Every structure is written in structure tokens, then in C-alpha cells.
Amino acid sequence: MTTALSQGLTLAWRSLIPLKNSPGQLISLLLQPVFMIVVFVYLFGGAAGGDRAGAVAYMLPGVLVQVALMATITTGMNLSTDIGNGVFDRFRTMPIARSAPLAGRIMADLLTLLITIAMSLAVGYAVGFRIQTGPLAALAGIGLVLLMAMALSWGSAWIGLVAKSVTSMQGIATAVLLPLTFGSSAFIPATDMPGWLAWWMGVNPVSHLAGALRGLMIGGLHPSDVWITLGWTAALLAAFAPTALRAYNRRVR
Known part of the structure; x- marks a missing residue:
């Protein structure tokens, strides 16, 4: 187990090295949160009622x-x-754990996600967002987001392994994630929505994740949001980690 983890970290580093030779990809990681915050927080938030400070506090955790x-x-x-x-055909000939390349890919993407989150917080600070709880609570919120992202990364890995092409993989994953993210209370409270949409937003796991992060960063935490998010994370890991490993073994054998 320790050897597989060490090998996974080595392969994760191998996946990150090309970033220094690909400035376009690095710039994309840094600019994505800027665009998201400008559109959802700074423009839409200011237009919705004129309370820009309240909009920033509510919407930035959702972003x-x-x-x-x-x-x-x-x-x-x-x-x-x-x-x-x-690439994985070459890994197959090496004396490494079968799961190491797959785990390394997921760890590398989580590390790049940390860069994106750090950039998001920096831009959020520039537009007026302030953490009102404390550093430990804020770190717990970021950790919760990373846990959910890791669980979904296994689902993304499974889709990437069974899809016919990169384009079809991207289309399938986007079709799944867009209703979850935009159909949540990440940006708009469920109380402002019609009955059927308010119900969906109430059961949507992304709503609970956004609520938990919001509570851990600006206060008013509902512990149920944390427990529901942890429950969904465990369920997604249990469902997709072994499924992705089986699909990976079929593709590289």
C-alpha cells in the first residue's frame, strides 16, 4: 500500500512537470476563477438587488x-x-502497482485544483470577500471541497476510461455536472425558486457542499450540510473508485 502511494505521488509529479512547458494551460488554471468571479459575483451579484457585498459573501463560496x-x-x-x-501501455511494462498511474493522475489534478482555489480566494479578496470565521474553519471548508472533488474525479476517471473519445467524455461529464452545479443553491437561495426547483435544490448534494463551505467561511454553519456532503463523498468513492479501477484494468491489460 505504501509503495503504491509512493509510486502514485511520483507519477503525479510526472503529470505536473509539463505545466512549466505549457504556459497556456497554467494561464487557463489561473484565469478560469477570474472569469467565474467577475461574471457570477461582480456582475450578476451587483445587478441582483444592488447589494454587492452581500452577493459576494453568498456567491463566492458557490463559485x-x-x-x-x-x-x-x-x-x-x-x-x-x-x-x-x-502512455499507459508503457506504464504496464514497468514494475509498478497497477493502480499507481490512475491514482497519480487524480492526485495531480487535485494539486492543480489547489492552484485554482488559491487564485479564486485571491480574486475574491480583491472584490471584497472576507473569511469571517477563522483559518481552521476555512481550511476545513476547502478540505471538504477537495474531498468531494476527489470522489467526483474517480467518476470522471471512469467516464474517461469507458468513453470512445476525449470529446465524448467531456460531453458526458459536462451533461452530468451542469445540472448539479447550476441547479443548486450555490448562487441563488432555494427559497427564491419555484416549488419543484426548490425541492431539487434542497436534495442536490452540491447545495449542501456550497452551504457547508459558506457556513465554514462566513458563519451560520448547518452541521447537516457537512454530514450530508461527507455521506455523498463516501458513496461516490464506494461507487466509482472500484469501478474506475476495473475499467482501467480492462483498458491496459
Whole structure:
């Protein structure tokens, strides 16, 4: 187990090295949260009632969740690309654990996600967002987002391994994540929505994740949001981690 983890970390570093030779990809990681915050927080938030400070406080945690979950699509896309290029065929000939390349890909994407989250918080600070709880609570909230992102990355990995192409993988993952993120209370309270949509937003796991992060960063935490998020994370891991490993073993044997 320790050897597999060490090998996974080594392969994660191998996946991150190309970033220094690909400034366009690095710039994309840094600019994505800027665009999201400008559109959802600084423009839409200011237009919705004119309370820009309240909009920033409510919507920025939702933007963090949105950015993190949509970033998990890259896991499946990168896996699909690596398989198409024959990278995993070379790994198969090496004396490493079978799960190490898959785990390394997910760990690398989580590390790049940390860069995106840090950039999001920096831009949020620039537009007026302030953490009102404390550093430990804020770190717990970011950790919760990373846990959910890791669980969804396994689902993204599974889609990338079974999809016919990178394009189809991206289309499937986007079709799943868009209703979850935009159909949540990440940006708009459920009380402002019609009955059927308010019900969906209430059961949507992204709503609970956004609520937990909001509570841990600005106060008013409902512990149920944390427990429901942890429950969904455990369920997604239990469902997709073994499924992705089986699909990976079928593709590289």
C-alpha cells in the first residue's frame, strides 16, 4: 500500500512537470476563477438587488464549488488522452502497482485544483470577500471541497476510461455536472425558486457542499450540510473508485 502511494505521488509529479512547458494551460488554471468571479459575483451579484457585498459573501463560496467540481472533468479527459497516446501501455511494462498511474493522475489534478482555489480566494479578496470565521474553519471548508472533488474525479476517471473519445467524455461529464452545479443553491437561495426547483435544490448534494463551505467561511454553519456532503463523498468513492479501477484494468491489460 505504501509503495503504491509512493509510486502514485511520483507519477503525479510526472503529470505536473509539463505545466512549466505549457504556459497556456497554467494561464487557463489561473484565469478560469477570474472569469467565474467577475461574471457570477461582480456582475450578476451587483445587478441582483444592488447589494454587492452581500452577493459576494453568498456567491463566492458557490463559485469555489463550481470551479472545483467542473475541474474534475480534466481527470477523465487527461486519462482518455494518455490512453490514446499509449502512455499507459508503457506504464504496464514497468514494475509498478497497477493502480499507481490512475491514482497519480487524480492526485495531480487535485494539486492543480489547489492552484485554482488559491487564485479564486485571491480574486475574491480583491472584490471584497472576507473569511469571517477563522483559518481552521476555512481550511476545513476547502478540505471538504477537495474531498468531494476527489470522489467526483474517480467518476470522471471512469467516464474517461469507458468513453470512445476525449470529446465524448467531456460531453458526458459536462451533461452530468451542469445540472448539479447550476441547479443548486450555490448562487441563488432555494427559497427564491419555484416549488419543484426548490425541492431539487434542497436534495442536490452540491447545495449542501456550497452551504457547508459558506457556513465554514462566513458563519451560520448547518452541521447537516457537512454530514450530508461527507455521506455523498463516501458513496461516490464506494461507487466509482472500484469501478474506475476495473475499467482501467480492462483498458491496459
